[in-house]
């Protein structure tokens with residue numbers, strides 16, 4: 443019987459330092475009888491040199507060989523054009539593939555009968571799915587990192603300090619969006635001694651914020667929860683009302699960490715230009731909502747540090763999980779290994795359409811788009827293709 447070969451590639455996206463499998467996850471896979479092929483230097487940016495992978499039972503090889511010889515390829519980010527072009531029939535690609543924003547790639551790879559497994563589509567509230575929850579593991583490291591980045595950029599103490607040379611009052615931190623990343627940012631800022639407040643449109647998060655010892659501010663928005671534990675998208679008037687009420691709440695804050703996201707929508711702008719103008723010079727905003735499609739803080743640029751004319755430091759931190767690459771990869775590797783264990787009880791892919799995890803996380807297999815949301819999002823593309831062929 444042939445052994446399942448799992449391939450690990452070096453990520454090619456700019457600023458990406460994570461790797462899809464760390465040596466500990468490789469060891470777990472090889473101990474379970476899987477073969478693992480790792481591209482040379484795949485883990486070096488995450489401080490996992492090749493010799494650690496070899497010690498874990500992997501073989502180091504060239505990128506071309508990993509792509510050609512692996513039945514399963516684990517990645518962090520959606521494949522670049524060259525990788526997508528190199529994938530062949532029957533291969534399985536596992537990663538944060540962001541399918542709803544990469545519909546053309548999904549369509550093409552599905553047509554070539556590549557099986558696509560996207561962490562974003564995991565039903566996260568199922569307890570047996572928790573070991574596979576890469577959105578949570580990466581949000582958690584990003585939230586922690588946001589607090590550290592904010593503390594580093596802030597020119598004052600976060601905790602209260604009483605010294606012979608004077609007394610420093612503790613910094614006031616506001617965390618907007620108290621999901622997985624926000625709660626981790628709150629916990630970290632609390633440990634650093636700041637006075638922390640959380641704000642979220644999901645009233646259900648009050649208990650979680652308060653259990654960390656932080657204060658929770660109730661927004662005026664009614665029924666902010668949407669489906670699946672996520673927030674719903676706000677209407678334009680609601681968003682303006684939120685900006686106005688936040689402007690008052692934020693005036694006295696020193697550090698603002700924003701994490702507000704709504705699946706399938708651009709992140710809401712919650713800290714407006716007018717609010718930024720009211721903050722004291724030296725105040726810091728770390729925007730975890732920042733991405734190519736915008737962010738929670740007006741003027742934030744993903745991956746950059748911008749200083750407003752009023753001296754407020756705005757850090758676009760949409761990719762902060764990659765800024766803690768060793769821990770992020772360690773968690774992510776476990777998520778990948780758990781998905782492989784679920785989909786490969788032996789050495790052959792078994793997608794059970796009655797299994798809630800498989801039904802959602804596998805977005806395409808055998809040339810068919812199996813995930814309902816992705817199929818729905820793709821239907822206009824298919825219609826356009828049909829129209830184009832007919833005309």
Ligand code: NAD
Pocket residue numbers: 566567568569572575577578581618619620621622623624641642643644647670671672673674676684701702703704705710712
């Ligand atoms: P997310 O990344 O989608 O959003 C981050 C936070 O931003 C959320 O708390 C959301 O309510 C908030 N937000 C969105 N729009 C906002 C606005 N206009 N104003 C203020 N806040 C706004 O969320 P997430 O961290 O992925 O978590 C989503 C949900 O999934 C949460 O309810 C979380 O508890 C739940 N979850 C459950 C499990 C589990 O049951 N095992 C695991 C992970 C997450």
